[in-house]
Amino acid sequence: MQLALDRAQLLDDAGTLTALPDDKEEQHMRVGVAGLGRMGSAIAARLMEVGHQITAWNRSADKVEPLARAGARIAASPAELVGQVEAVFTILTDRAAIAGVYEGPAGLLAGNAKDKLFIEMSTVQPETAVALAEKVRAKGGVFVECPVGGTVGPAREGKLLGVAGSTAEDFARAKPLLAQLCRRVEHVGPVGAGSSMKLALNLPLLISYQALGESYLLCRHLGLDPKWLMEFLSETSGAPNVLKTRWPKIAAALTGGDMGPTASDIDTICKDLASMLAEGKVRGVTLPLVEKTLAVYDEAVRAGWGKRDAAALPAYWPSRATRPGEER
Numbered sequence: 001m002q003l004a005l006d007r008a009q010l011l012d013d014a015g016t017l018t019a020l021p022d023d024k025e026e027q028h029m030r031v032g033v034a035g036l037g038r039m040g041s042a043i044a045a046r047l048m049e050v051g052h053q054i055t056a057w058n059r060s061a062d063k064v065e066p067l068a069r070a071g072a073r074i075a076a077s078p079a080e081l082v083g084q085v086e087a088v089f090t091i092l093t094d095r096a097a098i099a100g101v102y103e104g105p106a107g108l109l110a111g112n113a114k115d116k117l118f119i120e121m122s123t124v125q126p127e128t129a130v131a132l133a134e135k136v137r138a139k140g141g142v143f144v145e146c147p148v149g150g151t152v153g154p155a156r157e158g159k160l161l162g163v164a165g166s167t168a169e170d171f172a173r174a175k176p177l178l179a180q181l182c183r184r185v186e187h188v189g190p191v192g193a194g195s196s197m198k199l200a201l202n203l204p205l206l207i208s209y210q211a212l213g214e215s216y217l218l219c220r221h222l223g224l225d226p227k228w229l230m231e232f233l234s235e236t237s238g239a240p241n242v243l244k245t246r247w248p249k250i251a252a253a254l255t256g257g258d259m260g261p262t263a264s265d266i267d268t269i270c271k272d273l274a275s276m277l278a279e280g281k282v283r284g285v286t287l288p289l290v291e292k293t294l295a296v297y298d299e300a301v302r303a304g305w306g307k308r309d310a311a312a313l314p315a316y317w318p319s320r321a322t323r324p325g326e327e328r
Contacts, residue, residue, distance in 0.1 A: 028052050031177070032085035034078045034101050034108060036063040038263065039091045039121075042155035043181060047089075048072060050158070050180045057081045078102070082111035087177060091121040091148075094271060095128045102132060114140035119174055123147050123202065123272055125279050126192035129165065133191040144174040145191055147198035148182065151263035159183040163201070165194030199276050203290060206269055208240035209313035210293050216254065217318055226254035246311045253315035259308075266313060267306040270297050 028051050033044040036058035044067055048054045054072040057080075058064050064074050075081035078101050082088055088108060092098050098120070102108045108118070118136050120129065120143070133143040149161035162178050162185035164171050171187045178185045188197050212233075219229070230247035233239050243250070252259045273294040280287045300306075300316040 029087060029177070030055065030085040032056070032075070032081045032088040034058075034081055034088060034090050035092050035097070036067070037091070037093070038152050039155055040089070041067070042152045043089055043091065043121075044072065045070070046156055046158055046181060047177075055081050055084045077106040078108040079106050079111035082108045082113055082116060085116070087117040087119065087174075089119050089121065093122070093268070095124055098122060098124070098128065098132060102135065109135060109139050109141075115142070117142045117144070117170075117173055117177075119177065120145050121147050123198050123275070124195055125199075125275050125282070126165075126195040127282070129195045130192045133166075142170050142173060143191060144170050145194040146174070146178055146185065147194055149198070149201055152261070153263065154183075155181065161201075162186065163188050163194045163197040165189055165191045165197075196279070199272070199279055202272050203276055203287075205240065205242055206273055206310075207289050207293050208242060209269075209310065210296055210317065212240070212243065212250065212314035213317035216314060220318060227251040230254070242311075249309065249311040250314050253309075253312040254318070259312060262307070262309040264310045265307050266297060266300055266310055269310050269313070270294060270301060270306075273297065 031047050031052045032055045033040055033047070034057045036044065036056060040058075041063065044054050044056055048067075048070060054067065055075050056064050056067050056072045057075040057078055064072075068074050073084065075084065090098070090101060090108075092101060100107075104110065113136065118141050120132060122128075124147075129145040133145070136143040144164055144166040146162045146164040148155075148163075150159065154160050158181055160182045162182040164174065164178065164185060164187045166174070166187070167190065168187065175185065188194060212230075215233070216226070216229070227248070230243065230251040234243040234247045249259045251257075273290055276290045277287060277294065280290070296317065297313065300313065303316075305312065305316055
């Protein structure tokens, strides 16, 4: 694969370009990535790094420029993109964003989708994935949903956790690509099953941020260094797994320090919690912890926290104005 600049370059976690190793393998497949948010950009960079020829598309040109400088091809539309590749990845915000990329006269499905592999990685309700699969298959395409656990760092390192929903045959076709993005990828059932599993695995994580904030309130009066405290809590049996890797960011949030680049923002967290509640209604179950946690996070968004990193959430509850019965 011919790459621009000095043979080859890629995006790092902060969005800057870094040189590829000289022994990088040559191209394996022609792969498209439609939608270059934080995760889409990281996935495109990872796939380029392991040797695939990447064609990218995004609504705003500023998101495609770093990949273009690294050697990716840029499509003028999703329809044009799908005509140039063998497989397409999408990881988008919600149902509306998915419709905007797949449908319409310039959407992915307006291009030559026959026999193309579509790997959809967004966190949405199962019914969204099922409806999209039907549309892709009607155009002769192959559809695999595979939402992932992990943020930008794991995506760049190929260490995501994937939960795929598809036929066994379609999963077998997608697995080699997914294995280059994921430290572990599991086929959990037909289309829709992956989305169900992603909501399930996100639930304890998102609630844990609020639990950490409340835990901090119980010992804040001791005046302990939040950095020491979060590191110490990460060693306990009750610590959520996320604390073991993100405690420095959480401690920075508690002290008002620099948290570095945002991996996943609070607006997205609220969207995911709302999807859990909606899916709970579909399944005829109540999710009281999700409901109460979403109420707190919605309050944080109204207070201007929506674009902050999710790891800032443990700092929101302690930061609120003093209310009756609470001690700052």
